[in-house]
Amino acid sequence: MSYFRLLIICVLVLISCKNKSEETTKQDSQTPVVTYTSFGKEIIADDAISSKSMAQHYQTMQVGDSINSKMIAKVTDVCQAKGCWMTLNLQGDEEVMVKFKDYGFFVPKDISGKDVIVNGKAFVSEISVEEQQHYAKDAGKTEEEIALITEPKKTLSFEADGVLVLQ
Incomplete structure (x- = not known):
């Protein structure tokens, strides 16, 4: 049972990290790059x-x-x-x-x-x-x-x- 809970927590952490990186990419793509x-x-x-x-x-x-x-x-x-x-x-x-x-x-x-x-x-x-x-x-x-x-x-x-x- 504890392995099952640990597995669910790991999956949730990975999903939350993935969503954050996608949001950051979207936000960065809206900011014009000055070179x-x-x-x-x-x-x-x-x-x-x-x-x-x-x-x-x-x-x-x-x-x-x-x-x-x-x-x-x-x-x-x-x-x-x-x-x-x-x-x-x-x-x-x-x-x-x-x-x-x-x-x-x-x-x-x-x-x-x-x-x-x-x-x-x-x-x-x-x-x-x-x-x-x-x-x-x-x-x-x-x-x-x-x-x-x-x-x-x-x-x-x-x-x-x-x-x-x-x-």
Whole structure:
């Protein structure tokens, strides 16, 4: 009789475990899976601030100021020569120029319009006319567009040590 009770208990335990795993699978299948492709230093997506929040930080910064940060934003442009820089939309028509630490990695040239998470150092700099023209050439701008660049420009910059590209 005790073997019979033990057998019934074991069957009930197995059945209850099976039902739980099926429920977990169903619940997991309803949650969308977010995948990223990683470049540079391996980073995680947690704790990234929005581009709008980052824009507010930049408003309080002067040339030479810097802060460590991780933000999520949409790519507006990428270096078409090598993928050695990109620009991200912050808010409205405000953009931030992202370069990669120690020129140590590049991003794909076809990620314009994708969301990315960048980790590194945000700062404000002034970019010379020559450097602006170089970036315009890398971006595939026409000679006429490049010739219109005639003054140094205060630029919101970011040196990324790691990038996640949303797939």
